[in-house]
Amino acid sequence: MTLTHYPLETNPEFLDYEFLSIGPKGEIRKLVRFTRMEVADTSLDIYNLAFGDYDKVGNTIDDDIITDNKDPNQVLLTVAAAVLAFTARHPEALVFVQGNTPVRMRYYTMGVATHLDGTLKGFDIWGNIEEEWELFRPNRRYIGLLARRKAEGV
Template sequence: MKKREAYKLTINEDFTEFRFTSIGPKGNIPKIVVFKYFGGNIYNLGFGDVVENDWDDKVITDNKDMRKVVQTVANAVHIYFDNYPDREIMIWPVDRKRKLLYNRVFKEKAEEIDLFFHVAGLDFKNSINEKYDPSYIYDAFVLKNKTRIFEK
């Protein structure tokens, strides 16, 4: 598998916060990936810009490095699962624009994602919780670890 360009991650002690800096025409923008307890065995993946002592998951930075940022978030997911292989991760976009973006990313990367994860697609309005189907637009995704093989 081709190794993709990603930002260097700074990780907290319990592997629940991953920080990196997006570098592009809009400057150096601190980013964060956070895994927070959702319920049962599920942890929600939050992602956004670091602002003061908090973070904002609604801001659109457009620093022209989306592929590198997506790969960095994917690396954080792999590292999280390396440390918590029995947990599940929910990815629930905060707005329609991100919903479409995340669905596009999952569709483009479906074959690669399937190597590592079982993915369920969720459609809340229609009460759908099913094995991921790239032709469907989902409201959220739940990932389960398949394997712990990951080259950092």
Template structure:
């Protein structure tokens, strides 16, 4: 994703968790990307923060650690890693707020042309799924490999 590098992450394919650490102005924050199967070959993506109080990962916190480009690059790296291992799968991304959905749109918009041709990227609007265009607003996104049978 452009000049920003993804954080190193550890993958636990059994649980669908990809853990990494955000490093920024608020210190080091444990984060995870969770891929949950919601239908055959379709996975939902959630970006989570570790809550030290509950000792669990939650999706409703705002980290504001000043490293959003790196976090989004990490999300895209996990998506590409998953799709390379499971080429017939699709990943659905829906932000839990309009601002988080907008951040996902920004991340998807910054996918390099060298990778974009390998992917099918759709955005959901009220009228249904459409080919993703960076200047449109969407409620959710679907990313899959561009397979040629």
């Protein structure tokens, strides 16, 4: 069975994305946001990827919630689709991802490994492990990930 991502909506700046996770818990509104960061000693465009559930009480994003809507792969694929759309608009951008817990980080790492030869084939991806960066390899306990579209023609 081929998995497809959820319908995804973004604003004209291509920085904020929303979609609905649909499962046994109902429709859960999910938000993704790319924010440019100030990092010392570089002029590269580096964006943080933040992702979580919409918290209507605080009108904010919450990444502590464990929804368990039985669709983790489809949710990850949709976040990957947001990365594709964002980097299509900002091809030079580096995208940084960090999970709020080791479990969440492992979830992201497994998602990248799953889509490495598919959706993410056109990306260079690095993982940070034991305070060092290396080219992404599956089954490693990374604490941060960086991704960038490969240059055209590579």
